[in-house]
Amino acid sequence: MADPISVEVVAADRRVWEGTATNVIVRTTEGDIGILAGHEPLLAALVPCAAEIVTTDGRRELVAIDGGFISVVDNQVNLVAQKASLFDEISVDQAQREHDELSVKHDAGEATDDEIHRLYLAQAQLKAAAKQDKLGR
Numbered sequence: 001m002a003d004p005i006s007v008e009v010v011a012a013d014r015r016v017w018e019g020t021a022t023n024v025i026v027r028t029t030e031g032d033i034g035i036l037a038g039h040e041p042l043l044a045a046l047v048p049c050a051a052e053i054v055t056t057d058g059r060r061e062l063v064a065i066d067g068g069f070i071s072v073v074d075n076q077v078n079l080v081a082q083k084a085s086l087f088d089e090i091s092v093d094q095a096q097r098e099h100d101e102l103s104v105k106h107d108a109g110e111a112t113d114d115e116i117h118r119l120y121l122a123q124a125q126l127k128a129a130a131k132q133d134k135l136g137r
Contacts, residue, residue, distance in 0.1 A: 023036050
């Protein structure tokens with residue numbers, strides 16, 4: 001078994017997930033990145049994505065993140081976002097409705113900052129749903 005890494009996912013209003021993992025995959029502004037034990041120190045900006053955490057017992061946790069930052073130091077991974085949610089907390093139908101509604105406002109240049117964050121979270125939730133379908137759960 002690979003060495004464990006400690007992972008914490010924090011949104012502005014709560015701790016979303018915390019535990020040990022064998023790897024973490026997220027999307028930064030530079031592209032997808034995978035984190036394993038012994039990864040070099042890193043600080044990077046995240047884009048809306050479905051973070052994938054493979055726990056030490058082999059489960060895959062999907063977390064929808066509206067952007068934010070990732071910090072990696074000494075086998076400690078911190079994902080910090082304005083808004084984040086576990087896949088189990090997501091209503092795909094609601095995320096799709098919110099995405100469609102807010103995309104129209106965003107494209108017209110009428111979205112507020114809060115609505116833009118909600119759009120990014122809806123995008124991340126839909127990406128998490130697509131990834132969940134791909135994993136076959």
